Amino acid sequence: MDTMKAILERRSIRKYRDSEIPQNDIDEILKAAMYAPSAGNQRPWEFIIIKSSEMKKAVCESLPHGKMLADAAFGVVVCADLSKEKFPGYWVQDCAAAVQNMLLSSHSMGIGSVWLGVHPVEERKAAISKTLGLPENVVPMGVVAFGIPDQKPDQPERFDRSLIHEEKWQK
Amino acid sequence: MDTMKAILERRSIRKYRDSEIPQNDIDEILKAAMYAPSAGNQRPWEFIIIKSSEMKKAVCESLPHGKMLADAAFGVVVCADLSKEKFPGYWVQDCAAAVQNMLLSSHSMGIGSVWLGVHPVEERKAAISKTLGLPENVVPMGVVAFGIPDQKPDQPERFDRSLIHEEKWQK
Numbered sequence: 001m002d003t004m005k006a007i008l009e010r011r012s013i014r015k016y017r018d019s020e021i022p023q024n025d026i027d028e029i030l031k032a033a034m035y036a037p038s039a040g041n042q043r044p045w046e047f048i049i050i051k052s053s054e055m056k057k058a059v060c061e062s063l064p065h066g067k068m069l070a071d072a073a074f075g076v077v078v079c080a081d082l083s084k085e086k087f088p089g090y091w092v093q094d095c096a097a098a099v100q101n102m103l104l105s106s107h108s109m110g111i112g113s114v115w116l117g118v119h120p121v122e123e124r125k126a127a128i129s130k131t132l133g134l135p136e137n138v139v140p141m142g143v144v145a146f147g148i149p150d151q152k153p154d155q156p157e158r159f160d161r162s163l164i165h166e167e168k169w170q171k
Numbered sequence: 172m173d174t175m176k177a178i179l180e181r182r183s184i185r186k187y188r189d190s191e192i193p194q195n196d197i198d199e200i201l202k203a204a205m206y207a208p209s210a211g212n213q214r215p216w217e218f219i220i221i222k223s224s225e226m227k228k229a230v231c232e233s234l235p236h237g238k239m240l241a242d243a244a245f246g247v248v249v250c251a252d253l254s255k256e257k258f259p260g261y262w263v264q265d266c267a268a269a270v271q272n273m274l275l276s277s278h279s280m281g282i283g284s285v286w287l288g289v290h291p292v293e294e295r296k297a298a299i300s301k302t303l304g305l306p307e308n309v310v311p312m313g314v315v316a317f318g319i320p321d322q323k324p325d326q327p328e329r330f331d332r333s334l335i336h337e338e339k340w341q342k
Contacts, residue, residue: 001173001174002172002173002174002279003172003173003174003176003177003275003276003278003279004199004203004276004279005174006174007203007206007272007275007276008202008203008206010206010208012208027330028175030330030335031179031329031330032175032178032179034329034330034331034334035178035179035181035329036271037181037183037271037274037286039288043329045334046334046336047334047335047336048336048337048338048339048340049335049336049337049338050338051337051338052338055338055339087288088291089290089291089292090288090291092263092264092267093263093264093267093270093288093290093312093313096263096264096267096268096271097267097268097270097271099264099268100207100208100267100268100271100272101178101271101275103208104174104178104272104275105174105175105178107174108173108174108175115208117210117258117261117264119260119264120259120260120261121260132339132340133339133340134340135340138340141264142264158202158205158206158214159198159201159202159205160205163205163216163217163218164201164218164220165217165218165219165220166219166220166222167219167220167221167222167223167226168219168226168303168304169219169303169304169305169306169309171306
């Protein structure tokens with residue numbers, strides 16, 4: 001799929017068909033994540049793949065807006081290993097760029113996804129860290145649920161020229 | 172350009188030819204940014220386009236690794252209007268996803284780019300806010316420099332299976 005088409009068409013998909021997704025496709029999505037840019041090219045990310053019903057339910061219990069994860073084909077918890085950071089505090093941006101690559105690559109393959117926020121909500125981070133057995137230096141940034149779409153969201157116009165300023169702030 | 176190809180081929184481009192980039196292309200890149208996902212779909216982003224030599228120099232003075240901005244065709248300072256946030260603290264991830272869309276869309280159009288970190292370094296944020304005249308509720312997240320590439324970076328393998336864990340943390 002064309003890059004610009006993927007960027008403009010991608011929407012959060014919260015309803016999934018009861019279909020499995022081949023491991024090759026999952027690997028391709030994770031590969032896309034690992035090609036994101038990162039501060040100092042440190043690539044601090046770690047990925048926990050959740051496929052079992054038990055773990056999908058356990059993780060979505062920590063996510064107030066994440067009930068669809070239980071019906072997803074799989075979930076990915078995107079974490080950062082803070083001990084890999086050269087420039088402190090950039091791990092959030094690094095992991096967010098990796099997530100965006102996952103959302104776009106999966107959409108281009110016909111797989112729907114939704115990004116569920118974890119960081120910076122401390123209670124969600126603590127609960128997910130406990131559920132997954134994360135070591136102290138590894139923190140969860142977000143969760144992405146993936147599945148074959150069973151909904152077709154609207155495609156509203158989102159380009160808004162009032163958000164663009166020339167040379168300086170102008171409003 | 173194919174989405175997966177754009178994701179895997181994109182690299183930070185720090186050397187640019189002395190070429191102008193048409194306004195239509197700039198608009199397309201900003202449109203891509205505005206189609207990123209955001210927490211609660213609040214789209215808190217604001218974009219300052221820097222084209223003049225004077226402003227490119229003024230902004231890159233605040234960026235220790237950002238000297239290439241002076242030679243770029245243009246720069247975009249990606250900011251967040253914190254007054255638009257429904258879920259506090261997610262603006263960093265929202266803006267990072269918007270930046271990633273800019274990097275991928277520009278690469279797919281033959282335009283090179285590099286992401287220059289601003290947040291969470293308070294002195295860079297303060298200096299850029301002053302240079303651009305940002306109001307108190309608007310904070311700079313990062314700067315992206317764009318130009319026609321005058322370098323061809325390596326394409327190293329970045330897929331690393333050791334970063335993938337099944338169901339729980341395993342190492």
